[in-house]
Each structure stands twice: as C-alpha cells, then as structure tokens.
Amino acid sequence: MSVILTLLAALIASGACAYHRTGLRTWAIATGVTTLVVGLLAGAPVTTVVLLIIEAAIAVPLLMPAFRRRQISAPLLKIFAKVTPKLSDTEQTALEAGTVGFEGELFSGKPDWHQLLSQPKPELSVEEQAFLDGPVEQLCAMIDDWQITHELGDLPPAVWEFIKKNKFFGMIIPKQYGGLQFSALAHSAVLQKLATMSATVASTVAVPNSLGPAELLLHYGSEEQKNHYLPRLAVGEEIPCFALTGPYAGSDATSLTDYGIVCKQVVDGAETLGVKLTFDKRYITLAPIATVVGLAFRMYDPEHLLGDKEDLGITLALLPRSTPGLQIGRRHFPLNIPFQNGPVHGKDVFAPLTTLIGGPHMAGHGWRMLVECLSVGRAISLPSNATGGVRMAVAATGAYARLRKQFGLSIARFEGVEEALARIGGLTYATAALSRATAAAVDRGEKPAVPSAIAKYHATEWGRIVAGDAMDVHGGKGVQLGPKNYAGRSWQGVPIAITVEGANIMTRSLMIFGQGAIRCHPYVLKEMQALSIADYGDRLKTFDRALFGHIGFGISNAVRSFTLGITGSAIGDAAGDAYTRRYYRKLNRYSAALALCADVFMGVLGGKLKFKEKLSARLGDVLSYLYIASAMLKRYEDTGRPEADRPLLAWAFHECVWRMQMALDGAIRNFPVRPVGWLLRVLVFPFGRREVPPSDRLGRRVAALITAPGEARDRLTQWAYLTPTANNTVGRMCALLPDVIAAEPVERKFQKAQKAGQFVSRDYDSQLLEAVKAAAITEGEAALLKRVRDASFEFISVDDFDPKELRAAVVRDEPTGKGLADAA
Numbered sequence: 001m002s003v004i005l006t007l008l009a010a011l012i013a014s015g016a017c018a019y020h021r022t023g024l025r026t027w028a029i030a031t032g033v034t035t036l037v038v039g040l041l042a043g044a045p046v047t048t049v050v051l052l053i054i055e056a057a058i059a060v061p062l063l064m065p066a067f068r069r070r071q072i073s074a075p076l077l078k079i080f081a082k083v084t085p086k087l088s089d090t091e092q093t094a095l096e097a098g099t100v101g102f103e104g105e106l107f108s109g110k111p112d113w114h115q116l117l118s119q120p121k122p123e124l125s126v127e128e129q130a131f132l133d134g135p136v137e138q139l140c141a142m143i144d145d146w147q148i149t150h151e152l153g154d155l156p157p158a159v160w161e162f163i164k165k166n167k168f169f170g171m172i173i174p175k176q177y178g179g180l181q182f183s184a185l186a187h188s189a190v191l192q193k194l195a196t197m198s199a200t201v202a203s204t205v206a207v208p209n210s211l212g213p214a215e216l217l218l219h220y221g222s223e224e225q226k227n228h229y230l231p232r233l234a235v236g237e238e239i240p241c242f243a244l245t246g247p248y249a250g251s252d253a254t255s256l257t258d259y260g261i262v263c264k265q266v267v268d269g270a271e272t273l274g275v276k277l278t279f280d281k282r283y284i285t286l287a288p289i290a291t292v293v294g295l296a297f298r299m300y301d302p303e304h305l306l307g308d309k310e311d312l313g314i315t316l317a318l319l320p321r322s323t324p325g326l327q328i329g330r331r332h333f334p335l336n337i338p339f340q341n342g343p344v345h346g347k348d349v350f351a352p353l354t355t356l357i358g359g360p361h362m363a364g365h366g367w368r369m370l371v372e373c374l375s376v377g378r379a380i381s382l383p384s385n386a387t388g389g390v391r392m393a394v395a396a397t398g399a400y401a402r403l404r405k406q407f408g409l410s411i412a413r414f415e416g417v418e419e420a421l422a423r424i425g426g427l428t429y430a431t432a433a434l435s436r437a438t439a440a441a442v443d444r445g446e447k448p449a450v451p452s453a454i455a456k457y458h459a460t461e462w463g464r465i466v467a468g469d470a471m472d473v474h475g476g477k478g479v480q481l482g483p484k485n486y487a488g489r490s491w492q493g494v495p496i497a498i499t500v501e502g503a504n505i506m507t508r509s510l511m512i513f514g515q516g517a518i519r520c521h522p523y524v525l526k527e528m529q530a531l532s533i534a535d536y537g538d539r540l541k542t543f544d545r546a547l548f549g550h551i552g553f554g555i556s557n558a559v560r561s562f563t564l565g566i567t568g569s570a571i572g573d574a575a576g577d578a579y580t581r582r583y584y585r586k587l588n589r590y591s592a593a594l595a596l597c598a599d600v601f602m603g604v605l606g607g608k609l610k611f612k613e614k615l616s617a618r619l620g621d622v623l624s625y626l627y628i629a630s631a632m633l634k635r636y637e638d639t640g641r642p643e644a645d646r647p648l649l650a651w652a653f654h655e656c657v658w659r660m661q662m663a664l665d666g667a668i669r670n671f672p673v674r675p676v677g678w679l680l681r682v683l684v685f686p687f688g689r690r691e692v693p694p695s696d697r698l699g700r701r702v703a704a705l706i707t708a709p710g711e712a713r714d715r716l717t718q719w720a721y722l723t724p725t726a727n728n729t730v731g732r733m734c735a736l737l738p739d740v741i742a743a744e745p746v747e748r749k750f751q752k753a754q755k756a757g758q759f760v761s762r763d764y765d766s767q768l769l770e771a772v773k774a775a776a777i778t779e780g781e782a783a784l785l786k787r788v789r790d791a792s793f794e795f796i797s798v799d800d801f802d803p804k805e806l807r808a809a810v811v812r813d814e815p816t817g818k819g820l821a822d823a824a
C-alpha cells in the first residue's frame, strides 16, 4: 500500500507539473520533494530511493545543455533532417505568407482566453455605417434579381452605373487614390447586405475588392502604376479581372502552362523590351467586360536579355483591354448566377515590361505576391457572401414557416420543419460569428492564412446546408422559379461559392490542417527552420531548444487531454460568465486533444501525413470547430452576453463540439498504426464519446427565436436588406410577421367555430362574417384575419408563364444579354 501511495504521489506531482507546463527544473524539484515526503511518511524507503534515482536520471542529463545537445539532440537532428520532407518552393512560400493569430492559441492545447477576449470589439465607423444606410440601401432597393438572372443575364445599366459612381469597387482602395478605404468589417457588411438581395450583385462587387489588380498594385505596384490605375479602379473607370486559372491549372494554380518569352519589339517606332505572351485562361470573373486584365504566367528569358536566369518563374502583368491580340469578351454561364465570367486567350501577345506589376524587378515573384495577398480577400469575399445568404435564409424561412399553414397549423410548428429551422438558426449564428472574427483579424493587421481557409470552407459549407434547408421548408414555393421566388437562385449558386477561391475539398483536406499544423504549432516550424541554418552549432542549438520544448509540449498535452477527459472538462482555467465557463473548459479539452493528436500523427506518419488527406481533413475540422466556437464566444461577449442569444449559442456550440468529437474519433479510428490509435483513444476519450448533438428541446427554442420578431432574430439578420420595398418580398414578409403572430389566437377561435359546423358559407370572406355574427370573433379580429390572409397570399404564390416566355429564355437571340451589351 505504501509503495502504491508513493508511486501515486510521484505520478500526481509529475502530472500536475505537466498539466501546468512547468519547466524541467520545477518538475524535478516538485516531484522529488513529493516523492521524498510521501515515501518517508508512508514508510516506503526503498521505493522512494528508486524513484528519486529514476527522477535524477531523467532530470540531470536533460538539465546539462551541452551534454544534452551532444548526446541526444545531435543524433536526433540527423534523423530529423533525413525524414523531414523537403518543402517545395511553393509550399515554402505558402507557409511563410500570413500571420498567426488566436488560432495559434487553439493549437497550443492551453488557449489563453484573455488574449481572445481582450481583442477590440469590431465596429463600423460612422462613415461606414452611413454608407450601409445610404448607397448600399439604395442599391438594394434597385435590385430586381429576376431581371438580372433571367431577363438580362447581367446587371442593368443603371445598377452598373450606381455601383461605379458610389465607389463600390473601391472599398479596399485608400482615400489618397480616391477609394473608400473601408475596414474589413465594413467591406464584409456591404457584401453581406448585397448578398441578401442578389448573389450576382454581391459577386460582382466582391471581385474587384478581393485578390486582383487593386490589391496587388497596393502592395507591389510602382508609384506610376498606382497613380494611374488606383483612382480609375476606385470609380469603376477601369474594370479589373484577374486571370490565373486555365484548363491545366485549377486547384494546382502553379502548374499554369501560360508563358511569356522576354523579347524586343518595336512599339510606336521605339525598340521596347517586353514579353511575348501565350495564354489560355478560363472562369475569369469580370473578364468579359474588364478593361484591365491581371495575368499570371511563367516568364522565360532564353536570350538572357534580363540576366542569367532563363526560367524566371510565375510573374504578374496588367494588360489593358486594348492590347493587340487579347481575345476577351465571351462569357461562361455560372449556374444561373450571371455575374460576368469568361475566358481570356492570347497568342504571342506583346506586353512591354512596364506592364509587369511592380516593374521588371518583380519578374518571377508572382506566386509569392499572390499567396501573400490571398488570405485577406479570402477572409472576406466568400465568407461574407455566404453569411449574407444565411442571414437572408433566417429572415425568409423564419417568416415563411410562420405564415404558411398546413393541417391547420403554421408549418413551423411541425417538429420536422422545426429541425430544419433550428439548423438554419444555429448555423447562421456560427457562420456570422466566423465571418466577423476573420474580418476583425484583417482589421487588426493580420494576414489570417489559416482562419481565412477555415472561414471560406465552413461559411460556404454551412451556406450550402442552410440553403438546402431553406428550400425544403419552402417546398414548391422554393422550386418554382420566377420573380416571386427569393430562395431558388441562392440555392442554385451554392456550388460556385464552394468552388472558387480554393475548392472546398482541397481547402479542407490539404490546407486547413496542412498549413495550420505547421504555422500554428509552437515548435514544428522552428524545428524545420532549424534545418536551414548554415552554422552547425547554431543549427543544433536552435533544434535542441525547439525539440525539448516540443517534447514537454507533447507530454503536457497528453496529460491535459486525459485529465480534462476524465473530469468531463469540469476543471481548469476558464473565461466568460457562469453560463459560458463550461464552454471554455470544453474547448480547453479539445485544444489539448488536437495538439496531442497533431503531434502524434506528424511524429508517426511524418511526410506521409500530407497524403493522408482524410486524416488531415478531420484534424483540420477540429481546428476549425475550435476556431468557430471561440469566435462565437467572443461575439457573445462583445454583444454584452445577451440572454436572448443563449439558445443560439448553445445550439451552435454543442453542434461544434459534437462535430469536433466525431472528427477526432474518425481520425483516431482510422489511424493506420493501430496500437498508437488505441493509446490515443485512451488519452482523448477515456470514458468514450460523451458529447451529444444539440437536443430537440434546444432546437425548438432556436426555431421559436427565428420565427418571431425579437432581438436575437434582429442580431441574426443584421445587415440583411429587410426594408419592405416593392422589390423585396422577404422584407415585406418580415414586416407582416407581427400581424401573422397576432392573428394566430384569433385563427384558433375561427377554426374552432369552423370545426363546430357554425358556418354555412364555403368562401373565406363570408365565413369571417358568419364568425363575427356568431360572436366567435370580433369585427377587429376578422379584419386582422382578412388582412393577414390577403397579404400572405402574395408570399405563398408562385409564378406561371406563357410557354413562349420560357422558350425565349432558353433560346435567346442575343446570348450576351441586353445589360451587358449596354455596359460594354
């Protein structure tokens, strides 16, 4: 017994040190003293001595840096150098681009919540709010999405004009160049609001403000290029596009086959140095009407006109539309969301070297330029458009489910519909928090490489789920296209968001964890970087420091994961209030579990993990859900811990944690080295999988929140265009919602009388009169019922067409659409 007690005391002391991440010296002292005291008090001198010898054998050599480096780190450095896959230049560039924000804490196994909660609350400036309330509101009032998507296949000329005049294309351009110089939050809010009215308009506005000529010029352009282009881009005098993708270069953009050969050509009578470009690009947004084309190509200098190097690498140029030989103007047709998108071709097109972005010295730096700028646009464009879409789904589906009656009840009352409504509400809460967090990261000056991939993937995936649920709840009303259908086009366009700016399967399987593990891990990148240090002494020193930090980190995460697992996340540091404290603790647990699994997976599989995409994707999911859950908690704090939002937060949080658990379970279950998988299972799930998805009762509360006016619903639909204008069916439907709800008890009285056989008339209006006569309802109540029924009819109605009208839509004489012809 005394032996067990002594062993246990030593184990607990070691565990406590590992849990709290003390240094080796503290561990040696704490464990030594505990062993000595407990061992002697318990009367186990032999065990005490043996344990002290073991502890000393571990601590002493490790606490002698010179010895440790020579005997342990040096041989390990050799092995590490052999097994570490050499990073390609492309991977190296991707890893070096971007910064690490709070996601680094989530990867640490012990997040510092104070760091998250002390970040400034993202807010719009007065000027930005005025823009949302002014030009954005006016633009929304001009949008007729049916006209755009069906009749014109383009934005009408007045909308183009309004967008340009009000500088919607200049949101990221500084004021000194005539732009709006908006914060990322404002940029996101504008896109969200536009997306609630038209995916086509939102996409059109998003592209010039994302990765493209303006962004690239701002970072790398010469003064001359900036002064020429930026003021013109800001007011839409120049329409930009950026052409990277081609038939052979999609997800793997670096495999582009487009090339430029350095040569001399006489231009306007003068011999000019330039590149002869041959390219075949496709899917390029705004290309059909672009006046300036950003072009990515590989540049070669076979005659060594610029220097020794022949293959200079990926290079970026800006070609004016008037460039001889540029073939541009044809359109693709992306899933009935007819924003301008098309191919761009050219054969032996001459472009002077002055067209290279940044000038000739930037030749070959194109990939780095793209990757460095990618995260900022990716953090905003797609996440914001998706967030606008889900916000509108809350507004529309919440109202429609309340006013649409079947079996004598609002369809919102049926549990099956309630399930879909709960998903719409909960996922919208999560998506909105995620978008806000990534915009805030950009505004803090970060280049959020990993969060932007998380945001792009999850906002669009959840957008897909929500769009599907919204369609299901709308039934035939969602299916029948026409001016009255406000849901169908958003649903149709979902795969576009899934595909662009990093197709989702690749983003999930390759990028989130692949970049996250190396960038956010506190030691892996340092270990890898140590390999490239030329001086052996420095290399060994750096490697040794990172390696032993890493070992301590791994042990700590194993202990933390196990301890928090067996206690059901009931202990440990936490932030928040009495309601959210348990949430922070749960995240502590899964952060430790992720850090542990990441280390074990990387350690055991090494470079092969890159090809085990299904494992990598699942670990990426855990990182993503940790990030999203943190974003929700931050939003809850920033909005003053509103009690009304708690069901939404709870639903979305449980969904995230449940998904985290399932992702970890899947990763461990499929880990190829089974004994390692078994060990991980014990450390991560000591009592099995205990997390459960949101309960039905919680789902009911969420559904109730989104089907009635209220502050939580208002926050969920923030920035949705809900003004009840003639072009905004959803706005008008939401405006009717209070009356719909007020009419419900009256309707029940009316139905009771109806069922009791009190009416002889067959039509509704006459029955209302009879109900008043029979004193089943009052005159005022009858008027309310009639008003609601009449107004609701518009919302439950769908369109029908003369067959000729539909034929005309399919067999168009004018394939480019009227609007395009006018605008071009």
Ligand SMILES: Cc1cc2nc3c(=O)[nH]c(=O)nc-3n(C[C@H](O)[C@H](O)[C@H](O)COP(=O)(O)OP(=O)(O)OC[C@H]3O[C@@H](n4cnc5c(N)ncnc54)[C@H](O)[C@@H]3O)c2cc1C
Pocket: 241, 242, 243, 244, 245, 249, 250, 251, 252, 282, 283, 284, 285, 286, 334, 341, 496, 499, 500, 501, 502, 503, 504, 505, 506, 507, 509, 510, 613
């Ligand atoms: C409407 C629209 C607008 C666009 N706008 C522009 C633009 O303005 N400028 C521009 O340059 N490009 C643009 N693109 C191109 C867009 O970025 C590419 O479509 C995207 O990069 C994917 O390339 P791909 O379509 O060729 O798919 P592919 O590369 O053929 O991929 C097909 C599938 O394989 C998956 N996949 C590929 N590699 C991997 C991997 N290693 N691991 C796991 N899965 C993988 C992908 O995720 C995808 O699901 C646009 C595309 C569309 C559809």
